[in-house]
Amino acid sequence: MLKYYCRNCFEIFSESMSELGKENWCIMEMVIRHYNQLTMCIEIVSNMSDCFYPNRVVEQQFVKIHQQYFSLCSNEEDLLDAPAGVVLVATLLPILLIPFIVYIVVWKSSLRD
Structure with missing residues (x-):
């Protein structure tokens, strides 16, 4: 049930990220607001579903999000x-x-x- 309701949060996040553009996915200043909104949405849905937050289902969903949007991001320039x-x-x-x-x-x- 939690997966079903979280899907709305992920769809909103996906729309925000597509509007942001792929070239900006690794720029933390541009992504952080959308990511925080996703986190708050999932936390609210978890609480409404009487589930602990974070939980295994939510963690799995965040791993998918990170693989989809942030797997190509590198911090090498930040670690000079x-x-x-x-x-x-x-x-x-x-x-x-x-x-x-x-x-x-x-x-x-x-x-x-």
């Missing part, structure tokens, strides 16, 4: 390597701070004696 200088500073700064902190602790403890 940090510049070498940033990596070097982020690595060396904690290493250089450790001896300084140890020195301060030893110095403070010697003042108390």
Whole structure:
């Protein structure tokens, strides 16, 4: 029964995505509103059907949606390597701070004696 009622949510999402155009399916800023509407619709339908949300049926439907619309999307451009200088500073700064902190602790403890 849940599958039947969720079909309306998926049809609305499919219409929105086709209006959006295939070239925009991987642009999160353009897709997120439609995706959120789909999520809310399915959550409402699940609650009206006295089903827990999320559940196995809903998860299977979302997997189908992701396979259909987002399987070709890649995040490679979002995962560029940090510049070498940033990596070097982020690595060396904690290493250089450790001896300084140890020195301060030893110095403070010697003042108390």
